Amino acid sequence: MQSTARNFKHNAHDALRDANLQDSLSKLKVGFSERRRQAAERLPEFEALRDRARDIKDHTLANLDFYLEEFERKVLALGGHVHWAPTAEDARRIIADLCKGAGARTIAKSKSMISEEIGLNDHLETLGIEPVETDLGEYIIQLRHEPPSHIIAPAVHLTKDQVADTFLEHHRALGFTKRLTERNDLVAEARQVLRQKFLDADVGLNGANFLVAETGSSMLVTNEGNADLSNTLPKMQIVLASIEKVIPTLEDAAVLLRVLARSATGQESSAYTTLNTGPRRAGDLDGPSQYHVVILDNGRSSVLGTRMQDMLRCIRCGACMNHCPVYGAIGGHAYGWVYPGPIGAVLTPQLIGIEEAGDLPNASTFCGRCESVCPVRIPLPGLMRHWREREFERHLTPRTVRQGLALWSFLAQRPRLYRRLTGWANRLLAVFGRADGRFRSLPLASGWTRFRDFPAPQPGGTFHTQWARQRSRTRP
Amino acid sequence: MEPHQWTSGYATAGARFHLSGNRSGAIVAGVSSSPPRRVALFVTCLVDLFRPSVGFAAVKLLEDAGCIVEVPPLQVCCGQPAYNSGDRASTRAIARQVIDAFEGHPHVVAPSGSCAGMLAHHYPGLFEDDPAMKARAEHLAGRCHELTSFLVDVLGVTRVSARYDGAVTYHDSCSGLRELGVKQQPRTLLGSVHGLSLREMKTPEVCCGFGGTFCVKYPEISNAMVGEKTGDIAATGADTLLAGDLGCLMNMAGKLQREGRAVKVRHVAEVLADMGDEAPIGESR
Amino acid sequence: MSARSQILDGIRRSLHRGELGGEARAAVEQRLSAPPRGPSVARAQLPQPEKVALFCQWAEANNATVARVSAAEVPGEVAGYLARNNLPASAAMAPSPQLESYDWASQKMLSLRRGPAGALDHVSITGAFAGIAETGTVVMTSGPEHPVSLNLLPDTHVVVLREADIVSGYEDVWARLRTRYGKNAMPRTVNTITGPSRTGDIEQAMELGAHGPRRMHIVVVRE
Structure with a gap:
């Protein structure tokens, strides 16, 4: 996918003026966070489970090579295939070859952020293979030629009316000529259209929430059941997963599942949690006869052992974006690439470069709400700060910011000089601001005063001036 | 200059802010029999420059609770502007200076969750490669408190002697809330203020969009965030907005005033210290 | 390399x-x-009768319907459920010994076909490997006795679950899998299903029946 992360400010500007988007975001801000809070409150063990979830992922990352090999061994033993893809290009090529080998014309996809990351759909289309997104949200945005705006709710930026218009436009040719107004009718129409696609598909492609090393299983969590249809009906199943998706055992999966659904949607459990292990067995009455797992690195292995490693704990629940006030203001598309919100702000610079995505880790108030809800306790503000440090070290921070910072930090390290200057500033601002107590505009502070008044200092001097004066008068 | 020379115990007339509160300790629950505690005030750069009354309110609250308050002179800023801009070297230099300035003070108290959080949570990590400094940073971290949390959690204060006639709403500033667990403490103390009623916002824990340099680096996003906040504030019908961090307060005050909303904005310490007649933030009277 | x-x-x-x-x-x-094992979830650590009750409670909270009957009553309950909901009295049924043990012949109106689900099947009837009390989840394992498509394709999925197969949490299911299939061995597909298919993808409002069954009826069989 082509990044527009470099245009973050411009994207955000447009997003703030998009009435439909703002309407959708206003629902998101209260919905997800309130449901997560209630789910966490219903489970007294929730915080202990979060600790364990973090520890499981840390343990796995420290032994990642071992668990990946173990996973591979189990898959091969059952007659499945494992393909290793160091880069996005490798993964695209492997999947295209598998599809071609299967003579595939249509593939039924269930939601996979990794497939967005590697730009799979566009690639398959150029080869004449039709990838059909079957997750309802993904299907809607595929029809609209848009990228997902959220990692678990890809069409969360759209209103019902926009979906209705999109369906009318694209389903008319299939005989659906009525513009629908009710959500359940929209869901039913998509079900009908996509059911045929499932039956026609030659290949089912899905992501994985987890790869279980102990059993060689890929594990998928959905509410719709689309992933299950896509890995049951077609004759070939392809699982596309990145290296950090592997976990040791089923017991570990149980812990992670308990925090995943609650953090994501506030559900006690998602409707479908499915383990696929190898191809169909002798005697099985359905299921794919071929099972392939494509394991993607795409730069992740280089994050191990660094201060950024914690980002690889992510289980893609989306809680960080559901609780992020910046995401809540501008939505996911403004971030300009596949992964939005706080996790996107730390992951995107890693995957496409800090030069391209420099704004992302800066566009945060460090309010800490993301970290406070992360099921695997990723220190997201801390990781964003690391990126800012790297930008500063590499002189990628804008020059005006660097100069201002240099001046401020020079003064801050000279308390007496600082004191004198702030004393003058205080008096100056207090004098000019005396009448109203505030400024409607102020030189060098237009970023502030464009939208807000700027409070003037209280008259009477700085605290330290007054304190010293008071002290000298009262000293015996 | 010895730190003890800066104690406020003698302060009386002459200053703009009269520290003439109730010194008897009568309002202080559970601490009247303990020996006075020495407390160093970390004023914070914003309070120093824009709103000294918050500093004096903090001094009064601490003295009323039986503390001897000192203001170490070589303090400036906690270093967050550099820290959050990725300038680690400057942050370390400033942190060193703060650690030096507060050496030997048994308690360090700031009328800000953000600055106290910086000292308490972030300083030690700045010196991973310098065990001696790290130890000093950790020692400071363990002694550092946000004002209302120090009063309630450390000193056991549950009541203050203050009157404020009005309905207030309280914004939980992010760092205080999430780094230091400041949530109930200001509400406990506000509950004892005569004439005051508290009306909670729908989302008091959501960021106001200040974020230090964020608000000028991303003014449009910051504006959307603070606009949402002021809408939430106005919906409570409260006539006064309180919070524990001056940066957030200036941001919200500036937006409320630009929107022409008649909500007075004050730091919680001012109301608790019975200094509610001070002109509100951004107003001349 | x-x-x-x-x-x-x-x-x-x-x-x-x-x-x-x-x-x-x-x-x-x-x-x-x-x-x-991770931290145990206290709410599901119960004696068997309470465990069964908790299962039913959570299954209903997750939009499944539940009936508790004796083994002899299973065919009647299934036929009755279909009739009450104006659903066709014909179904694709899993060819499992558990299901064959019930007296389906007693329901003259009910027409059953054994085998995987096709595109035209409206109703499926399956057994379940286990039920999870913690969340009201049913667990299906694939094999000659249980084609996966029965769990997914029809509009209505009727699950016949024995009380004895209701366990506390996932961990108990894993233990049963290891006992049944051998350590480190798994059936091709394990579906754990919590209520009917749903989606929140349009304006975050939950709608049932996205791709999988719109209705899930769980018949819990007393010993």
Whole structure:
């Protein structure tokens, strides 16, 4: 996918003026966070489970090579295939070859952020293979030629009316000529259209929430059941997963599942949690006869052992974006690439470069709400700060910011000089601001005063001036 | 200059802010029999420059609770502007200076969750490669408190002697809330203020969009965030907005005033210290 | 260098070590062979009758319907459910010994076909490998006795679950899987299903019946 992360400010500007988007975001801000809070409150063990979830992922990352090999061994033993893809290009090529080998014309996809990351759909289309997104949200945005705006709710930026218009436009040719107004009718129409696609598909492609090393299983969590249809009906199943998706055992999966659904949607459990292990067995009455797992690195292995490693704990629940006030203001598309919100702000610079995505880790108030809800306790503000440090070290921070910072930090390290200057500033601002107590505009502070008044200092001097004066008068 | 020379115990007339509160300790629950505690005030750069009354309110609250308050002179800023801009070297230099300035003070108290959080949570990590400094940073971290949390959690204060006639709403500033667990403490103390009623916002824990340099680096996003906040504030019908961090307060005050909303904005310490007649933030009277 | 070793060597380089060996390897192998359990969820640690009740409560909270009957009443309950909901009295049924043990012949109006689900089947009837009390989840394992498509394609899924197969949490299901299929061996597909298919993808409002069944009726069989 082509990044527009470099245009973050411009994207955000447009997003703030998009009435439909703002309407959708206003629902998101209260919905997800309130449901997560209630789910966490219903489970007294929730915080202990979060600790364990973090520890499981840390343990796995420290032994990642071992668990990946173990996973591979189990898959091969059952007659499945494992393909290793160091880069996005490798993964695209492997999947295209598998599809071609299967003579595939249509593939039924269930939601996979990794497939967005590697730009799979566009690639398959150029080869004449039709990838059909079957997750309802993904299907809607595929029809609209848009990228997902959220990692678990890809069409969360759209209103019902926009979906209705999109369906009318694209389903008319299939005989659906009525513009629908009710959500359940929209869901039913998509079900009908996509059911045929499932039956026609030659290949089912899905992501994985987890790869279980102990059993060689890929594990998928959905509410719709689309992933299950896509890995049951077609004759070939392809699982596309990145290296950090592997976990040791089923017991570990149980812990992670308990925090995943609650953090994501506030559900006690998602409707479908499915383990696929190898191809169909002798005697099985359905299921794919071929099972392939494509394991993607795409730069992740280089994050191990660094201060950024914690980002690889992510289980893609989306809680960080559901609780992020910046995401809540501008939505996911403004971030300009596949992964939005706080996790996107730390992951995107890693995957496409800090030069391209420099704004992302800066566009945060460090309010800490993301970290406070992360099921695997990723220190997201801390990781964003690391990126800012790297930008500063590499002189990628804008020059005006660097100069201002240099001046401020020079003064801050000279308390007496600082004191004198702030004393003058205080008096100056207090004098000019005396009448109203505030400024409607102020030189060098237009970023502030464009939208807000700027409070003037209280008259009477700085605290330290007054304190010293008071002290000298009262000293015996 | 010895730190003890800066104690406020003698302060009386002459200053703009009269520290003439109730010194008897009568309002202080559970601490009247303990020996006075020495407390160093970390004023914070914003309070120093824009709103000294918050500093004096903090001094009064601490003295009323039986503390001897000192203001170490070589303090400036906690270093967050550099820290959050990725300038680690400057942050370390400033942190060193703060650690030096507060050496030997048994308690360090700031009328800000953000600055106290910086000292308490972030300083030690700045010196991973310098065990001696790290130890000093950790020692400071363990002694550092946000004002209302120090009063309630450390000193056991549950009541203050203050009157404020009005309905207030309280914004939980992010760092205080999430780094230091400041949530109930200001509400406990506000509950004892005569004439005051508290009306909670729908989302008091959501960021106001200040974020230090964020608000000028991303003014449009910051504006959307603070606009949402002021809408939430106005919906409570409260006539006064309180919070524990001056940066957030200036941001919200500036937006409320630009929107022409008649909500007075004050730091919680001012109301608790019975200094509610001070002109509100951004107003001349 | 192969893609495989490129990735695995990259991981080892980043972790500043070679291939795991010695004690470190023994420790992870030990963890793999004796998987530690996470914090136990207290609400599901109950005597069997309460466990069954908790299962029913959560299944209903997740939009399934539940009927509790004796073995003799199963066919009647299934036929009755279909009639009450104006659903066709014909179904694709899993060819499992458990289901065959019920007296389906007693329901003259009910027409059953054994085998996987086709595109035109409106109703399926399956057994279940287990039920999870903690969340009201049913667990299906694939095999000659239970085609996966029955869990997914029809509009209405009727699940016949024995009380004795209701366990506390996932961990108990894993233990049963290991007993039934052998350690480290799994059926091709394990579906754990919590209520009917749903989606929140339009304006975050939950709608039932996205791709899988719109209705799930669980017949819990008393011993």
